[in-house]
Amino acid sequence: MAAARGHVQDPNDRRLRPIYDYLDNGNNKMAIQQADKLLKKHKDLHCAKVLKAIGLQRTGKQDEAFILAQEVAALEPTDDNSLQALTILYREMHRPELVTKLYEAAVKKVPNSEEYHSHLFMAYARVGEYKKMQQAGMALYKIVPKNPYYFWSVMSLIMQSISAQDEKLSKTMFLPLAERMVEKMVKEDKIEAEAEVELYYMILERLEKYQEALDVVRGKLGEKLTSELQSRENKCMEMYKKLGNWPECNALSRQLLLKNPDDWQFYIIYFDSLFQLIDTAWSPPAEGEHSLEGEVHHSTEQAVAFVEQRIIHEANSVRPLRGPYLAQLELIRRLRHRGCSEEHKLGDPEELLFQYFKRFGDKPCCFTDIKVFVDLLPPTQYTKFINQLLGIIPLSPLTEGAIALPASPKALQQHLCVVQLTRLLGLYHAMEKPQKLAAVRDLMLRYRHGLDFGKSCLKTELQFSDYYCLLAVHLLLDIWLEAGEEPAAWRCLALLEEGLTHSPSNAQFKLLLIRIYSWMQSTYSMTQLVNVFNIS
Known part of the structure; x- marks a missing residue:
């Protein structure tokens, strides 16, 4: 109610304020009494009647509250006090569809009100009336030609396409219309906000126009994608994958890993694209750049060298990074699956898992990291591996003959990791x-x-x-x-x-x-x- 009171501009605000205060404080009975007193003196003060209805609703008298509300709604009020109070009441009654009727009537009476049109749009959004949302958005844009209102209408078309049962209708009518609307703004150089570019990208992606979406991201409009870290690069990567442009995928993921060697998603893309290139026997051109994104790795030797370089880089980093060590294990698993002898160049999996535990065993994530790669261990080595891990955990008995217990939370976390691995390995x-x-x-x-x-x-x-x-x-x-x-x-x-x-x-x-x-x-x-x- 305090939020509603903040918008009150009516001269009767002073009279209504005590009722708002009672409702805000949960004193609904006093709010009803105060409203009754006010209505005896001012019978035409509709907001007081609605506030009384709110008090009745909150005291369990829903039927009485609804009758009062409908009496006011039938008068088609246009004052902010009554409209906002009725909106609050209808929400508490779980009748959002009545709010749309309320503002439809208000818009008819005050057709040039930006506020009422925007409230009407939001009311349609709450009940999922996407067609009416589109119409309300365009009507609002005609009154106040601001970009956000125009793109409200565009978003309404996208919502119609998502909710349409006929996918063909979605891709032949709603999305193409939304695309044309955005292209009109692009041609007129009226795109202002990042959200508008995101909307354009979404439309093109849903239309499966991946090359056009890529061009948008890589072009001038893509410069507006700044709110999320590496947003532009992530979108480029997504389009490269959908277009099957594996050289660009590989080169871009490699560049991103050079900047952030702990980002696991880019290791996966790097390996996926690498083996796609190997399977298709791709080779770089004799002259010029390998791809639009730069150098491309297309052999297992290059991948092995790249991962080893990331590990060397990690040794010099300020904080320990898990990504390079997990990438090493991931590459071993992929090479083993393909029967490549290069896996031996990366080391023994058992020793690598042991070293990983030594570095990160006191972190809660250690178990979930290691469990992905336990299939690299032969079953005959399970017990030996567990004993090897237990051997480096600082445990000490509290009394002579008692079991050895950890002396710190870090040691406890290490031991917990080993116990979970013991369970996982079936011991x-x-x-x-x-x-x-x-x-x-x-x-x-x-x-x-x-x-x-x-x-x-x-x-x-x-x-x-x-x-x-x-x-x-x-x-x-x-x-x-x-x-x-x-x-x-x-x-x-x-x-x-x-x-x-x-x-x-x-x-x-x-x-x-x-x-x-x-x-x-x-x-x-x-x-x-x-x-x-x-x-x-």
Whole structure:
């Protein structure tokens, strides 16, 4: 309501202000009483009647509120107070379609009002009336010839094309019309904002005019694409891919990696384009540039050398970069898949994964990075690899004979990464039941110890050691689902409930609980579950 009051220009503002204040403060009954007092003195003060309707709506008297609102709406008001108050009321009633009728009437009475036309356009947008949006946008542009209003109409055409059930109609009528409208502005040199260029690019892309879209991005209009980092280059890359211009893709991705060697998306494009060029036996021209974007790499030797150069560059960088090391592993995997002997030039995957863990093992992202490449390890080396990783984690027993525990959150994160890899590689799955139960006890001991590192965490934050509890639950679930031992399921519930007391915001705990309770419900009756858990 405060926002509405900010627009009030009516002389009756002083009289209405107490009602606004009561509504803003949630004192709806006093707002109704104040409105009644005001209406006794000023029967024609329509806004007071609408504000009373808002108070009635908020006190649960929807029918009375709607009758009052319709009485005012039938008069087709044109004052800002009444229009904005009715808009607020209709939104709270979830009747946005009534707002369109309200402003349709206002526009008829005040046809040259920029404000009412713009409100009408937004009202159509809320109910998805894209055809009427287009008409309202053009009507507004005729009254006030500003670029944004013109492009509101263009955007409405795009929305009509997106929502059209007939794709042929979309590509033969709506999008071509939108294209012509934008081209008219381009020819008249009236394109002003980046959003207008983005809209033009979107239209051309949807029409599959990829070369035209590329020309727009590379041309003068593309200079306006500045709000996002590398926006112009990303759009060029997208068009090169759709056009199958792999030399340009390769050259551009290589240039971007020289500037930012940690950008993973460009490594993927670089490798994709490289092997596309190799498969088509592409070779650079005898004279001149390789491509519009510069030098092109078209052999595995060049790729190997390029990745090695990025790693050397990383060694001299201010902060550690993961991209070059992951690119090294990605290239090995691709070369191995293609049966290329050059993979050996990049090193032994097991040693590279070990070195990667040494550099980034204390980062939460380490596990998700490494798990993509564990298929490079032979199964016979899994246990050795895990033991190798455990060997470099700083763990120490709290008392003589006790298990070794991490002394810092970083060491805990390293150990968690190894435990997750152990699960991923199937080493836990290969254990017998007694070993699994021992592993559960070990994990929960580590979980409870790790809670000491998260004493200062907020309720909305996760505990550092939550994954220990989660892995312990999954081991118990394995025992339950494989052997059908119900005590394991009950223990799962107990551990998850314990975990939620320390991490109330942990979504994985909650989802697992829902899943297990659902399984339980299919096995036990609701009465039995209530008795077991004392659910009231």
